[in-house]
Amino acid sequence: MDMLLFQLEKNGDKPLYDQLYSGLKDAIISKKITVGEKLPSKRKLADFLNISQTTIEIAYAQLLAEGYIMSKSRVGYFVEEIDDLPYIQQEVTAIPSEQPKKKSYVIDFNPGSIDIDAFPFQTWRKYARDLFDNTSKELLLTGAPQGELALRTEIAHYLYQSRGVVCNPEQIVIGSGTEQLLPMILRLFKEDACFALENPGYPTVHRMFSQYKRKVFPIPVDDEGIVIHELEKTSADVVYITPSHQFPTGAVLSATRRAQALNWAAGSPSRYIIEDDYDSEFRYTGKPIPALQALDRNDKVIYMSTFTKSLMPSLRVAYFVLPPKLLSTYNDVFNYYSSTVPRFDQHIVANFMRDGHFSKHLNRMRKIYRKKHDQLTSILENYFPQIQMAGEQAGMHVLLTVEHTLSEKQLQQLANDAGIGIYPLSDYRLDRQTNQQAQFLLGFGGIPVQQIESTIEKLMTCWHIKKQPTSNSQ
Ligand SMILES: Cc1ncc(COP(=O)(O)O)c(C=O)c1O
Numbered sequence: 001m002d003m004l005l006f007q008l009e010k011n012g013d014k015p016l017y018d019q020l021y022s023g024l025k026d027a028i029i030s031k032k033i034t035v036g037e038k039l040p041s042k043r044k045l046a047d048f049l050n051i052s053q054t055t056i057e058i059a060y061a062q063l064l065a066e067g068y069i070m071s072k073s074r075v076g077y078f079v080e081e082i083d084d085l086p087y088i089q090q091e092v093t094a095i096p097s098e099q100p101k102k103k104s105y106v107i108d109f110n111p112g113s114i115d116i117d118a119f120p121f122q123t124w125r126k127y128a129r130d131l132f133d134n135t136s137k138e139l140l141l142t143g144a145p146q147g148e149l150a151l152r153t154e155i156a157h158y159l160y161q162s163r164g165v166v167c168n169p170e171q172i173v174i175g176s177g178t179e180q181l182l183p184m185i186l187r188l189f190k191e192d193a194c195f196a197l198e199n200p201g202y203p204t205v206h207r208m209f210s211q212y213k214r215k216v217f218p219i220p221v222d223d224e225g226i227v228i229h230e231l232e233k234t235s236a237d238v239v240y241i242t243p244s245h246q247f248p249t250g251a252v253l254s255a256t257r258r259a260q261a262l263n264w265a266a267g268s269p270s271r272y273i274i275e276d277d278y279d280s281e282f283r284y285t286g287k288p289i290p291a292l293q294a295l296d297r298n299d300k301v302i303y304m305s306t307f308t309k310s311l312m313p314s315l316r317v318a319y320f321v322l323p324p325k326l327l328s329t330y331n332d333v334f335n336y337y338s339s340t341v342p343r344f345d346q347h348i349v350a351n352f353m354r355d356g357h358f359s360k361h362l363n364r365m366r367k368i369y370r371k372k373h374d375q376l377t378s379i380l381e382n383y384f385p386q387i388q389m390a391g392e393q394a395g396m397h398v399l400l401t402v403e404h405t406l407s408e409k410q411l412q413q414l415a416n417d418a419g420i421g422i423y424p425l426s427d428y429r430l431d432r433q434t435n436q437q438a439q440f441l442l443g444f445g446g447i448p449v450q451q452i453e454s455t456i457e458k459l460m461t462c463w464h465i466k467k468q469p470t471s472n473s474q
Pocket residue numbers: 111112176177178179180202242247276278305306307308313317318
């Protein structure tokens with residue numbers, strides 16, 4: 001072996017043993033040193049390179065460990081036969097840079113935002129701390145595929161009390177978000193099953209169905225919710241709906257439409273309804289409306305909900321309730337997989353619910369959101385009729401219809417230029433058709449109550465919309 005092969009940089013950043021190791025490895029891979037060739041003895045090489053024998057020893061030991069060389073007792077080190085050349089420099093594949101961050105605005109009416117100032121961190125921390133303890137060591141092992149029984153039991157209890165949903169914990173499946181659970185539900189149906197979706201609707205669901213290449217019928221929505229007569233005209237087997245607070249229009253599915261939807265589902269054994277009850281905890285007018293599942297007598301509703309609005313979006317805990325008829329299909333397909341939610345997190349939520357903190361938190365948040373809602377709606381009323389509101393009975397966003405000479409896109413641009421994030425309804429359409437009339441989702445969950453008035457004023461100023469004189473001042 002040519003000992004002049006190595007040029008070591010004594011004052012370089014890389015340690016000498018590492019330079020030697022890399023130099024030798026590259027020489028072996030590129031066959032500059034051939035298989036079977038003997039490496040110089042440690043002493044000889046150390047003398048030649050004027051470095052310590054220990055440096056050589058470390059470099060040789062690393063090459064030995066990685067299988068580039070072998071050692072023959074009392075004879076020396078020899079280059080090994082190596083299979084492929086795993087370290088040969090390859091053309092570097094460009095790694096896509098991280099997704100650009102979503103635009104940030106000074107004021108953001110994002111309908112997905114929640115209030116983050118009233119979370120009971122202290123209580124949550126106590127449950128987390130108590131669980132991360134030797135007495136819970138069993139939680140280090142994999143849990144039940146459907147999710148922890150303790151959490152499913154709490155959810156079943158809560159759903160019965162608050163939504164009239166009757167179910168056993170055995171029917172509940174916990175997963176890390178609606179967006180993770182819906183693909184599971186898809187797999188319960190035949191590949192050629194057809195789906196119907198609300199239009200406009202939840203974009204995540206629209207995207208998901210198209211990624212899974214499922215046949216989809218967009219069904220229009222009016223102020224009574226999804227138009228079931230339009231659904232009846234299709235060959236859909238499964239319809240996904242948000243009856244308590246249609247996303248994004250905010251319409252509540254009327255009693256007549258509820259009955260029509262259930263009758264539609266009862267019309268064929270292959271038909272099912274997926275009921276997404278994502279923000280039903282927050283209702284501001286009238287009595288709470290029970291879930292559609294609670295009215296279903298034919299096991300036709302797959303109920304689903306989430307802790308995204310009621311606790312936090314980052315928790316990533318949601319669940320669905322399967323009608324007993326679908327349980328065996330579920331077990332055949334999914335019982336081999338582990339739950340996607342960490343067991344510790346599931347137990348924190350379960351214990352939090354068990355001890356009444358979830359109800360307490362909901363009551364508190366309801367008050368906060370009601371305050372924000374009342375403030376928002378009363379301020380917006382000042383701009384009537386140029387600004388009209390809909391979907392304000394529940395949830396954390398309202399739908400604004402803006403009478404204006406400018407288009408929806410132009411109004412959005414004006415707001416964005418003023419540092420205000422506002423969300424056009426046409427972005428929620430399956431066909432992305434632009435609305436004739438400018439309509440926007442106005443999320444108020446994340447806006448501090450004391451800032452609601454000024455934020456609306458800023459928005460109206462940038463749209464050149466003036467308050468209407470009240471009848472008293474006329
Ligand atoms: C219609 C609808 N469903 C579900 C969710 C919650 O989804 P996830 O549980 O994946 O956070 C949202 C969140 O904004 C929603 O708008």
